[in-house]
Amino acid sequence: MTVLITGGAGYIGSHMALALRDAGEPAVVLDDLSTGFREAVPEGVPLVVGDVADEALVLRTLATHQIDTVAHFAARIVVSESVRDPLGAYAANTCKTRALLGALVAADVKRFIFSSTAAVYGLEPPTPTAETAPCDPASPYGASKLMTERMLRDVSAAHGLSYVTLRYFNVAGADPQLRSGQRSPGASNLITLAARASLGLNDGLQIFGTDLPTPDGTGVRDYIHVSDLADAHVAALRHLRAGGSGGLTLNCGYGFGYSVREVIAAVGRAAGRELAAVERPRRAGDPYVSIADASRIRETLSWTPRRDDLDLIVADALRWERFCWTEKARRPESSGRRA
Ligand SMILES: NC(=O)c1ccc[n+]([C@@H]2O[C@H](COP(=O)([O-])OP(=O)(O)OC[C@H]3O[C@@H](n4cnc5c(N)ncnc54)[C@H](O)[C@@H]3O)[C@@H](O)[C@H]2O)c1
Numbered sequence: 018m019t020v021l022i023t024g025g026a027g028y029i030g031s032h033m034a035l036a037l038r039d040a041g042e043p044a045v046v047l048d049d050l051s052t053g054f055r056e057a058v059p060e061g062v063p064l065v066v067g068d069v070a071d072e073a074l075v076l077r078t079l080a081t082h083q084i085d086t087v088a089h090f091a092a093r094i095v096v097s098e099s100v101r102d103p104l105g106a107y108a109a110n111t112c113k114t115r116a117l118l119g120a121l122v123a124a125d126v127k128r129f130i131f132s133s134t135a136a137v138y139g140l141e142p143p144t145p146t147a148e149t150a151p152c153d154p155a156s157p158y159g160a161s162k163l164m165t166e167r168m169l170r171d172v173s174a175a176h177g178l179s180y181v182t183l184r185y186f187n188v189a190g191a192d193p194q195l196r197s198g199q200r201s202p203g204a205s206n207l208i209t210l211a212a213r214a215s216l217g218l219n220d221g222l223q224i225f226g227t228d229l230p231t232p233d234g235t236g237v238r239d240y241i242h243v244s245d246l247a248d249a250h251v252a253a254l255r256h257l258r259a260g261g262s263g264g265l266t267l268n269c270g271y272g273f274g275y276s277v278r279e280v281i282a283a284v285g286r287a288a289g290r291e292l293a294a295v296e297r298p299r300r301a302g303d304p305y306v307s308i309a310d311a312s313r314i315r316e317t318l319s320w321t322p323r324r325d326d327l328d329l330i331v332a333d334a335l336r337w338e339r340f341c342w343t344e345k346a347r348r349p350e351s352s353g354r355r356a
């Protein structure tokens with residue numbers, strides 16, 4: 018039994034590939050390399066280059082590798098891009114997942130793990146946010162994921178597909194052994210930008226909004242270490258293979274949050290110097306606070322996070338950036354600057 022990881026050359030999918038390899042579970046990656054990196058796929062894990070909506074390719078891959086479960090990470094993930102190009106976001110995320118599910122139904126593959134997002138909850142959900150909170154996505158990105166969640170429910174009812182939908186909160190950090198991390202030069206998430214700023218790899222740091230109704234006026238997020246998130250996927254796989262039927266929707270977070278200022282201070286501690294940041298107006302569409310009620314995933318999957326500490330997350334992110342880019346900068350063929 019082998020797991021097909023779509024998007025396994027990307028940031029989170031590559032950590033899932035590592036977690037499966039570490040657990041001795043066979044896996045194959047399907048990735049079109051649009052935002053992923055060939056070198057992110059761990060050695061020993063086959064890479065099929067192509068589109069999840071290419072039905073013939075998917076059917077061939079399912080048969081060749083005897084796939085019993087698909088973990089579907091492949092997506093377009095930039096929220097602002099989805100606002101500029103909503104049809105592109107729905108096509109990439111909802112329509113292509115529909116095509117993938119069509120191939121799985123045709124091939125009688127019965128297990129599916131889906132990468133969803135806290136962005137399905139919208140701007141002012143009750144906090145901490147449980148899976149039962151109303152969903153009202155503020156962006157086409159969030160809506161494209163919510164539509165896919167609904168599609169999964171219907172496909173499960175009609176075709177007996179068992180699935181786990183994982184709604185990620187803010188994913189950060191890097192593999193503690195530095196085998197993978199955030200490779201995207203255009204990554205716009207706070208912890209990556211702060212780590213890069215501390216190494217002089219970008220033009221400095223900005224704080225979007227200092228007058229929010231939060232304790233220090235800046236946005237609060239529930240940051241989850243990418244390796245803990247990968248472990249949650251392995252736990253979801255075990256649940257499905259043990260006979261978990263129907264569908265489960267689970268928040269992936271720790272249940273506590275940190276403000277932008279607290280994150281910047283943590284990166285400063287890890288880097289050994291205080292980071293300067295320019296204060297900017299609020300970013301349109303940013304929730305003030307996003308914190309998971311994470312009780313359901315702990316109860317249902319017996320998932321126990323191992324790196325639920327902001328200093329650990331930030332230290333891993335910073336070590337990865339240093340390793341990945343400062344080392345590279347020493348090589349003559351690279352300038353070491355990405356953005
Ligand atoms: N990064 C986050 O903070 C975050 C938060 C919530 C949810 N998610 C979800 O997690 C998943 C992975 O995100 P990520 O941060 O690793 O992004 P990423 O861009 O690093 O990875 C996505 C991968 O999918 C591949 N891909 C895209 N479209 C494809 C297609 N049609 N066919 C085959 N491969 C394709 C890309 O090449 C890339 O390797 C996404 O579904 C995203 O929506 C991410």
Ligand SMILES: O=c1ccn([C@@H]2O[C@H](COP(=O)(O)OP(=O)(O)O[C@H]3O[C@H](CO)[C@@H](O)[C@H](O)[C@H]3O)[C@@H](O)[C@H]2O)c(=O)[nH]1
Pocket residue numbers: 094096134135136185186187188205206207208210222223224225226235236237238277300303307
């Ligand atoms: O340069 C920056 C970048 C971010 N922020 C703030 O930092 C917080 C976190 O922002 P960011 O890291 O960009 O994450 P989010 O906007 O919360 O979105 C992430 O988390 C969502 C919930 O999972 C996912 O849907 C998105 O894809 C993912 O980018 C927010 O308050 C931002 O306003 C800054 O102040 N300065």
